[in-house]
Amino acid sequence: LSSRDGGDNDHERACAVSREDLAEHFISVPYAAALGVTLVSLSDTHCEMAVPYAEHLVGDPDTGVIHGGVVTALLDNAAGLAAFRKGRDHLDEAVATLDMRIDYLSSAQPGRAIIARADCYKRTHNVVFVRAYAYHDSIADPIAVCNATFMVGTPNTPQDPPAAAP
Amino acid sequence: MKLLQELRDAGQGRDLDALLARIPYARFMGLRVELLGDEIITVLPFAPHLVGNPNLPAIHGGVVGAILEMTSVLQLLYDTSCERLPKTIDVSFDYLRYGRCKTIYGRAIVTRRGRRVANVRSELWQEHRDTPIALSHGHFLLSPLRA
Numbered sequence: 470l471s472s473r474d475g476g477d478n479d480h481e482r483a484c485a486v487s488r489e490d491l492a493e494h495f496i497s498v499p500y501a502a503a504l505g506v507t508l509v510s511l512s513d514t515h516c517e518m519a520v521p522y523a524e525h526l527v528g529d530p531d532t533g534v535i536h537g538g539v540v541t542a543l544l545d546n547a548a549g550l551a552a553f554r555k556g557r558d559h560l561d562e563a564v565a566t567l568d569m570r571i572d573y574l575s576s577a578q579p580g581r582a583i584i585a586r587a588d589c590y591k592r593t594h595n596v597v598f599v600r601a602y603a604y605h606d607s608i609a610d611p612i613a614v615c616n617a618t619f620m621v622g623t624p625n626t627p628q629d630p631p632a633a634a635p
Numbered sequence: 636m637k638l639l640q641e642l643r644d645a646g647q648g649r650d651l652d653a654l655l656a657r658i659p660y661a662r663f664m665g666l667r668v669e670l671l672g673d674e675i676i677t678v679l680p681f682a683p684h685l686v687g688n689p690n691l692p693a694i695h696g697g698v699v700g701a702i703l704e705m706t707s708v709l710q711l712l713y714d715t716s717c718e719r720l721p722k723t724i725d726v727s728f729d730y731l732r733y734g735r736c737k738t739i740y741g742r743a744i745v746t747r748r749g750r751r752v753a754n755v756r757s758e759l760w761q762e763h764r765d766t767p768i769a770l771s772h773g774h775f776l777l778s779p780l781r782a
Contacts, residue, residue, distance in 0.1 A: 481720075498686060498687050498688065498689060498695065499683055499684050499685070499686040499689065499695075500684060500685055500686060500687045500694075500695035500697060500698060501695070502684075502685070503684040504661075509643070510694075524659055525659050525660070525662070525663045526657060526659065526660050526663065527658070527659040527660060528659075528660045528661075528720075529638075529658075529719075529720055530636050530638050530658060530659065531637055531656055531719070531720075535660075536658075536660035536701065537701075537702025537704055537723050538660060538664075538697065538698075538700060538702075538704055538705065539660065539697075539701070541697050541700035541701055541704065541728075542695060542698065542700065542701060543696045543697070544697075544748075545695070545696040545697045545700060546687075546697060549696070563688065563690070563691070563732070565730065566696045566728075566730045567729075568701065568727070568728065568729055568730070568732060569696075569727070569728045569730070570725065570727040570728070571700075571725060571726055571728075572724070572725045573722070573723050573724060573725065575724075576722075579650020614662075625688070625691065626690070626691070627691055627692075
């Protein structure tokens with residue numbers, strides 16, 4: 470993936486991975502795998518991911534409801550994949566979450582998988598805008614609604630740690 | 636079974652570590668709490684399953700969001716006797732820097748606590764207290780205990 474020996478075009482080709490491969494990568498990163506995230510559907514501008522109900526994700530033992538943090542992580546994961554550019558899906562470029570706002574409209578139901586659908590609705594040179602919904606049965610009856618913005622073209626290599634303030 | 640009432644009955648009404656030990660998701664994350672007077676500091680030691688970007692490597696943005704939210708809720712629980720866990724109405728996250736594979740610390744400030752709703756700001760940092768990695772502000776629905 471990271472051969473930089475050829476020209477720019479060679480480099481692009483060497484780095485190009487299909488959206489399916491990219492989605493596979495997104496659901497297999499350690500935290501997504503630990504949550505049990507699966508891919509439901511995928512297009513150039515949207516994606517759907519699901520997280521199955523599991524005891525270790527419960528946030529309120531009184532009700533058995535999954536913790537809001539799991540919904541946050543699922544929305545972030547789905548929105549991040551939707552933010553990647555069509556045809557420029559190479560992994561030496563990252564998308565960095567800039568801002569995310571989530572409204573929790575209703576509680577998730579215990580025992581049921583949660584699905585997140587993310588749609589990219591505006592793309593500029595530096596910034597991508599994504600809207601995402603978490604739901605059980607229908608997007609018309611959401612558990613949570615999310616608006617997120619991402620910076621694109623962020624280098625996907627380690628950066629120097631922040632220096633200590635003087 | 637009411638979790639918060641049980642803890643109060645056991646004399647652990649303000650023992651947040653006892654509370655976290657009863658919440659499966661908090662155990663899964665490995666979240667702990669330290670007290671500084673009446674202020675709490677949440678502590679999330681790094682663990683391999685928290686990684687969201689293996690290339691950098693960086694902690695998953697969802698982990699960062701979850702810890703911001705949990706920090707807000709824990710400070711509310713420490714300040715107020717609640718019947719049920721506070722419910723998140725909405726929350727807005729600012730991601731400032733990516734989370735490195737190190738311990739994350741968090742603290743929250745309750746900017747306003749009304750009868751039904753509280754406004755809470757939280758921040759997370761790693762190596763340096765004055766270079767936060769993420770901020771949040773959220774609104775939480777309260778269920779105060781009737782005196």
